Every structure is written in C-alpha cells, then in structure tokens.
Amino acid sequence: xxxxxxxxxxxxxxxxxxxxxxxxxxxxxxxxxxxxxxxxxxxxxxxxxxxxxxxxxxxxxxxxxxxxxxxxxxxxxxxxxxxxxxxxxxxxxxxxxxxxxxxxxxxxxxxxxxxxxxxxxxxxxxxxxxxxxxxxxxxxxxxxxxxxxxxxxxxxxxxxxxxxxxxxxxxxxxxxxxxxxxxxxxxxxxxxxxxxxxxxxxxx
Numbered sequence: 688x689x690x691x692x693x694x695x696x697x698x699x700x701x702x703x704x705x706x707x708x709x710x711x712x713x714x715x716x717x718x719x720x721x722x723x724x725x726x727x728x729x730x731x732x733x734x735x736x737x738x739x740x741x742x743x744x745x746x747x748x749x750x751x752x753x754x755x756x757x758x759x760x761x762x763x764x765x766x767x768x769x770x771x772x773x774x775x776x777x778x779x780x781x782x783x784x785x786x787x788x789x790x791x792x793x794x795x796x797x798x799x800x801x802x803x804x805x806x807x808x809x810x811x812x813x814x815x816x817x818x819x820x821x822x823x824x825x826x827x828x829x830x831x832x833x834x835x836x837x838x839x840x841x842x843x844x845x846x847x848x849x850x851x852x853x854x855x856x857x858x859x860x861x862x863x864x865x866x867x868x869x870x871x872x873x874x875x876x877x878x879x880x881x882x883x884x885x886x887x888x889x890x891x
Contacts (some may be wrong), residue, residue, distance in 0.1 A: 691752045705739055706783065706872070708784075711785065711800045712794070712797055713797065716744035731819065755882045779803070779807060782876075783812060786811065787814055789815070789819060809832070810828060811828060812871045815833070826890060830881050832884055834866060835860065
C-alpha cells in the first residue's frame with residue numbers, strides 16, 4: 688500500500704440511504720459486453736436489507752428516436768450536448784465514481800469524466816484491467832487504485848478465437864475483478880480508508 692495524497696471530500700453523507708455509482712469505462716464493441724456484465728453484477732450487490740445500489744452507465748442512456756424513415760431525429764450536436772449534460776449531472780450526484788481502466792491509452796471521454804469527478808471531490812475508484820502503462824494522472828487522481836494481476840482484457844469473449852482457448856483464464860480473471868469491485872464498493876459505502884495499491888505497471 689502507498690500513501691494516498693488525495694485531499695478531497697470523498698466521504699458519503701451521514702444518514703444517506705443507498706448508494707449512487709457512476710460506472711465509467713470504454714464502451715466500444717469489444718469492451719461493451721464486459722461493461723454490461725459489470726453493471727449487472729454491481730446491481731446485485733447488497734448494502735443492507737433496505738439499501739440498494741443505483742448504477743448510472745453512460746452506455747445505457749437512450750435519448751434519441753428514429754423517424755418514420757429510420758433517421759435519427761436529433762442532430763449529432765444536439766444529441767452530444769444532451770448526453771454530456773446527463774453524464775455530467777450523474778457524476779455530480781454520484782457517491783462513487785468507478786472507472787474500469789485499460790491503462791494510459793484509454794477512452795478520452797472516460798479520462799475527462801475522472802477529472803470532473805476528482806474536481807468535484809468525489810470518491811474515485813480505478814481498477815486497471817490490463818498490463819499497459821498507467822497514466823500518473825489517473826493514478827494520482829484516484830482515491831482507490833487496484834491493478835488486476837490477471838489482465839482480463841487478454842481473454843475477452845469478443846476476441847472469440849482467443850476466448851475459446853482461454854475460457855478458464857477469463858472466468859478466473861472475471862471472478863477476481865468482481866471480488867475487487869465488491870471490496871471497493873463496500874469499503875466506500877462504509878467510508879473506509881482509501882485502497883491504493885502499488886502500481887504494478889509503468890507510471891508515465
């Protein structure tokens with residue numbers, strides 16, 4: 688464990704019921720099934736018999752419809768602005784910002800969201816699922832940081848040829864990921880001390 692220099696107001700308000708989590712990460716075609724699986728898993732985590740977790744996932748947001756000709760009704764600029772405002776509002780309201788990171792070269796949108804959450808003094812938890820280099824800004828801007836020793840990105844089901852040959856490795860890595868997510872969430876719910884692992888990759 689290393690010293691955490693984050694000085695923001697990362698604690699949940701006393702007396703608040705339930706927990707609001709913002710789930711951030713790459714939602715491209717290759718990563719989406721994993722992100723969907725993570726969101727579904729988090730919703731099953733029980734805080735208490737009366738308290739539940741609400742998860743906001745940007746990739747689940749649906750705000751546009753198609754007309755009778757099959758074309759989107761909104762311009763991309765209007766759509767983009769609405770998505771941005773919905774996501775920004777969700778970050779402002781969340782108790783925990785949870786980022787699934789692929790390393791230094793990751794989604795520009797996700798990196799921006801982390802910066803916003805940090806600026807708003809939210810509890811920011813990052814789980815890196817690759818062995819790629821780690822951005823020092825991501826590591827420094829996280830209240831909690833965990834490296835997966837089993838890089839699940841190597842065995843994603845969307846990489847079918849690899850997945851078929853490495854199914855057991857994927858299942859093992861997914862189990863570990865879920866355990867880490869549970870630890871992060873329950874610790875944040877209890878206003879526990881930061882969980883800041885030593886970075887197993889190269890900080891740059």
